[in-house]
Amino acid sequence: MGNDINVVFMGKFGYPSGMASTKRIQHFLDYLNVLSTTTRVLQLRSTDEGADEEQAGSYLGTEYRRIGADLKLDRSLVPALYRYLKEGVDSLKRWRIPGGRNVLYSYGGVTLENVLFILAAKRLGYLVIFDIVEDNTFIEDKLSLPGKIRWLAGEVLDRFFLGLADGVVVISNYLRGLYGKKLAASVPLCLIPISARCAVENRPGREPGPMRIVYAGSFAKKDGIDQLLDAFETVQQKKGNCTLMLCGTGASVKLYQPRIAANPAIQYIGYLDDSAFYRFLLGADVLCVTRTGSTYANAGFPFKLGEYLATGNPVIVSDVGDVRRYLSHMEDAIIVEPGNVSAIAGALEYCLDHPETVAKIGLSGADKCKRYFNPAANGSLLLQLIRKL
Structure with a gap:
């Protein structure tokens, strides 16, 4: 052919x-x-x-x-x-x-x-x-x-x-x-x-311990790392019982190193090869794509969103670009206002308080991934x- x-x-x-x-x-x-x-x-x-x-x-x-x-x-x-x-x-x-x-x-x-x-x-x-x-x-x-x-x-x-x-x-x-x-x-x-290739069947069972919040990707300004860190620290101080794990590479990583080092609940994993990377995503409790609301962020479409949805784990994603073309809020993902620290913190807190509900959202997101991506x-x-x- x-x-x-x-x-x-x-x-x-x-x-x-x-x-x-x-x-x-x-x-x-x-x-x-x-x-x-x-x-x-x-x-x-x-x-x-x-x-x-x-x-x-x-x-x-x-x-x-x-x-x-x-x-x-x-x-x-x-x-x-x-x-x-x-x-x-x-x-x-x-x-x-x-x-x-x-x-x-x-x-x-x-x-x-x-x-x-x-x-x-x-x-x-x-x-x-x-x-x-x-x-x-x-x-x-x-x-x-x-x-x-x-x-x-x-x-x-x-x-x-x-x-x-x-x-x-x-x-x-x-x-x-x-x-x-x-x-x-x-x-x-x-x-x-x-x-993205869905990997729901390979998802490990939930391990005891703090809720694992994961970001994986580049550390450019469009990725909203500052807002994610602010939101996480707000929830951590209020509720505890959560860790933030950052994975990826880029010239901007060094800008966040002092802040990461100052909080034991934040871990920087570094760059992982493919097999380790997907195991890392599958082991998360919540995955975050907290982009800014800039024109640059709205023009593209975050590749990591597909990889996140493919795990069947719940995803918090900023309302940028084509996100709502494919996903519905609180059905397939938790969609938040771009750059809004309070909205991100609210979504993280909801995940802590309603683990069974967000687990269903994650599985629905995986179905949308199979359909569209x-x-x-x-x-x-x-x-x-x-x-x-």
Whole structure:
């Protein structure tokens, strides 16, 4: 069914291990590989969680290559940049299947890191799909000078090179509306939401002890860590019998370390590999996605929400983006006002006081996850888009 299709997934994400972006790509790969589609991964530059991985290899039937790990702003930049560009273009040439439907799937759209590869792919006859998961116009985190340059360049590149896309995938209705205005009517635009595999049957029984409240993910401003910490400390002082466990990575983690160290009821677990990470989520009593109400937070859609719902554990989630498109308050999740510390604290207190009720909410959330965030359904949407091009 998919023998004539050859898809190269390209982006600055960890591979084969990594966080949200990696998992989104892996779910697409799993679906396509079952259909005997040829798949490859071209990972651009190193990432924190993938820094020790091999530069090339094969994972679950997909050949991958990592390039640009040696790019640094020093005297070695020019030769390293030459190697980066040559290795990337050579990979696209080598991976191209004559007479096949060759597709370059660019996670994140057009960036400084990938624009020359996109141009090269077009010359080689690849069809190009952009996967847009954020609106970086409204990014809130303080950026370094190189970060500011990349952000500004991304805005310019998006404006002038969007026409290279043969198709566009977006993760939210906000982004569908935004890119629907930017794209030519002839370019297919497809909404493919987050995906997660349900693991309710693997959920361990409730262990005695304090209620385990869990946050796992990045520690960016949009993630509302400050508000979650404030709410937790309010409930802890009032009720006790709860712990907050934080898992993940990111440059901003160090900002929260003094506060974590000052409260024995707050634990920072660090970065976990996939198997340990999912065991960690399954062992939670309550999972939190307490995003801020910024435009940036509303534009995307938190991948971790799907992973949380998939456990069958109760979820507290901020009312951002498409959340209410899929979930109902107090039926499938506890939905709170974004950035509202009192609302988060109230939700945590409710979980402490009504464990049986919130357990039912968690199971209903898992049912919604199966219905709306099925990796096979999302993979089918991508394959349908590819066949339209």
